[in-house]
Amino acid sequence: AILNILRYPDPRLHKVAVPVTVFDERLEKLVADMAETMYDAPGIGLAASQVDVHEQVVVIDTTEDKSALVAYINPEILWSSDDKQVYDEGCLSVPGIYDGVERPSKVKVRAYDVKGQPFEVDADGLLAVCIQHEMDHLLGKVFVEYLSPLKRNRIKAKLQKEERGMQREA
Ligand SMILES: O=C(O)C[C@@H](Cc1ccccc1)C(=O)SCC(=O)c1ccccc1
Numbered sequence: 790a791i792l793n794i795l796r797y798p799d800p801r802l803h804k805v806a807v808p809v810t811v812f813d814e815r816l817e818k819l820v821a822d823m824a825e826t827m828y829d830a831p832g833i834g835l836a837a838s839q840v841d842v843h844e845q846v847v848v849i850d851t852t853e854d855k856s857a858l859v860a861y862i863n864p865e866i867l868w869s870s871d872d873k874q875v876y877d878e879g880c881l882s883v884p885g886i887y888d889g890v891e892r893p894s895k896v897k898v899r900a901y902d903v904k905g906q907p908f909e910v911d912a913d914g915l916l917a918v919c920i921q922h923e924m925d926h927l928l929g930k931v932f933v934e935y936l937s938p939l940k941r942n943r944i945k946a947k948l949q950k951e952e953r954g955m956q957r958e959a
Pocket residue numbers: 831832833834835836877878879880881882918919922923
C-alpha cells in the first residue's frame with residue numbers, strides 16, 4: 790500500500806524511533822509498503838518516521854532501475870570518515886527543496902535485515918549521503934535543520950502556505 794508521507798514542519802517528524810524487537814510478517818509488510826511508497830514518490834530512500842511509524846526501519850534503493858532495495862533495521866554507524874562532502878540533498882517530507890548539506894563522505898553501517906540477520910555496509914558517494922539522511926529521520930532530524938534559520942523559516946512558510954492551499958482545494 791502507498792502510505793501517507795508526513796510533510797515538514799509536521800511535529801511527528803521530530804519523534805525519535807525505537808528499535809525493532811520482533812522480526813515478523815508485520816515488519817515485512819511495513820518494509821514492502823515503505824518500498825512501494827518510496828518508488829511511487831519517487832525517492833531513493835525512506836525512513837519509517839516519515840510515514841508516522843516510529844520504529845528504526847529504513848529502505849534505500851539508489852539504483853537507476855529500482856533493482857536493489859535494501860532494508861536497514863536498527864541501523865548503527867560503526868565508523869565515519871573525517872573527510873566530508875557537501876551534497877544537494879532532497880527530502881520527500883520537504884518537497885521541492887534541495888540544498889547543500891555537509892556530511893562524512895564514507896560510513897561503515899551495521900544493521901539487520903527483515904529476517905533479523907545482521908549485516909555491514911561500507912558506504913560512500915550517494916549511498917553514504919542517503920544512509921546518514923535516513924538515520925537522521927530516525928532521530929527526529931530533518932535535513933533543513935542543517936540550513937540557516939533564515940532558509941529554514943522561508944521553507945517552513947512556503948510549505949505551510951502550500952499545505953493551506955491543498956486543504957482549501959479539498
Ligand atoms: O526524504 C527522504 O529520505 C528521501 C530522499 C533521500 C535522499 C535523497 C538525496 C540525498 C539524500 C537523501 C529522496 O529520495 S529525495 C528525492 C530524490 O533525491 C530523488 C528522486 C528521484 C530520483 C533520484 C533522486
